[in-house]
Amino acid sequence: EDQVTQSPxxxxxxxxxxxxxxxxxxxxxxxxxxxxxxxPGKGPEFLFTLYSAGEEKEKERLKATLxxxxxxxxxxxxxPEDSATYLCAVQAANNFNKFYFGSGTKLNVKP
Amino acid sequence: xxxxxxxxxxQVLKTGQSMTLQxxxxxxxxxxxxxxxxPGMGLRLIxxxxxxxxxxxxxxxxxxxxxxxxxxxxxLRLLSAAPSQTSVYFCASTRTSGHAGYNEQFxxxxxxxxxx
Numbered sequence: 001e002d003q004v005t006q007s008p009x010x011x012x013x014x015x016x017x018x019x020x021x022x023x024x025x026x027x028x029x030x031x032x033x034x035x036x037x038x039x040p041g042k043g044p045e046f047l048f049t050l051y052s053a054g055e056e057k058e059k060e061r062l063k064a065t066l067x068x069x070x071x072x073x074x075x076x077x078x079x080p081e082d083s084a085t086y087l088c089a090v091q092a093a094n095n096f097n098k099f100y101f102g103s104g105t106k107l108n109v110k111p
Numbered sequence: 112x113x114x115x116x117x118x119x120x121x122q123v124l125k126t127g128q129s130m131t132l133q134x135x136x137x138x139x140x141x142x143x144x145x146x147x148x149x150p151g152m153g154l155r156l157i158x159x160x161x162x163x164x165x166x167x168x169x170x171x172x173x174x175x176x177x178x179x180x181x182x183x184x185x186x187l188r189l190l191s192a193a194p195s196q197t198s199v200y201f202c203a204s205t206r207t208s209g210h211a212g213y214n215e216q217f218x219x220x221x222x223x224x225x226x227x
Contacts, residue, residue, distance in 0.1 A: 004153075034215065043115075043201050043218030044154070087153065097142075097161060098169060099216070103153035 002027045002092050006102035013109050016077045021086055021105045024070040029093030033071050035064050036087040038104070044087055047073075078109045113137055117202050117219035124192040124226045132187040132222050134202030142205040143185040144169070144216070145177065147198040154201065160185055192226045199223050 007022045025033065032051055036044035048057040050066040057064045061082060063074040073086055085104040092098065118133045136143065144159040146169075156169030160179040174196060176188040185204075189196060203216040 032214070036216075036218075041221075043203075043220050044216075046215040046217070049214055089154075097159060097167065098156055099144075100156075100170075101146075101154040103151055 002090065002095075002098075002100045004088055004090055004100050004102035006086075006088050006105050008105060009103070010106045011108070013075075013078055013107070015079055015109055015111050018074070018076045018078070020075070021073040021107070022070060023073070023088030023102055025088075025090045025100075026069075027090050027092045027100070030090060031093040031096045032091040033066055034089040034091070034099070035071070035073055036089065038085045038087055047086075075107070078107075080109045080111050083107055083109045115202055115204055115217050115219035117200075117222050119222060120220065121223050122225070124189075124224065126193060126226060128192050130189050130192065132189075132200055132202075132224075134185045134187065134219060135183050136185075136202075136204040136217070137183065138204060138206065138217065139182060140204035140206050140217075141182065142207070143179070144203050144205070145175070145185070145187045146201045146203065147171065147196075148201060148221075149198050157187065157200075189224075194226045197224060197226045 003026045005024045035047040038044045048064040053068045061076050065072050085106045087104045089099045089101045115136045141162045145157040146154040155171050158177040160166045200222045202219045205216045
């Protein structure tokens with residue numbers, strides 16, 4: 001069964017304190033892994049797509065990496081405006097019409 | 112370019128009532144989907160459509176119907192609302208990518224539904 005697990009559930013950081021969020025997945029052939037940001041009361045907003053192990057993508061203070069079993073979202077020197085819930089989703093190669101989401105990591109960056 | 116729009120933003124229903132959640136996109140995307148988001152459970156796929164006239168079930172389809180008569184619109188119908196359907200509902204549309212098929216999803220602002 002295709003499954004996505006994110007950890008930790010919540011993370012509190014001081015401004016400037018770098019850290020990583022984890023997304024582990026089990027899927028019968030990965031077609032794509034996606035990271036989204038969700039602010040309270042809003043819909044998720046796309047950040048990155050990763051397709052194969054070893055791939056990396058960067059955007060400002062965020063960097064996403066992918067291995068065969070997990071993905072990391074690295075946050076370097078975070079700012080309070082980075083506070084949000086970060087969601088991970090996978091798309092399986094044998095059923096690419098369906099996307100499976102993890103339950104998210106709620107990040108709080110204190111000034 | 113409004114992206115993905117959803118109406119209403121909030122709705123309160125009584126058990127047994129029916130209603131339709133509206134979703135529209137102006138990006139000419141073929142793939143559209145409906146999710147529900149519950150605390151601690153992430154987003155779960157209800158139904159999806161790969162084009163006008165084509166729909167299929169996701170993870171949690173029971174109690175919901177969909178149709179897709181145009182590329183732009185993808186309404187979600189609750190046939191007989193139950194308290195277990197209290198949730199936040201998101202509609203999304205997806206552009207295709209030449210690299211790996213369906214790619215990033217664009218989400219609407221959501222509909223917060225309470226069933227009493």
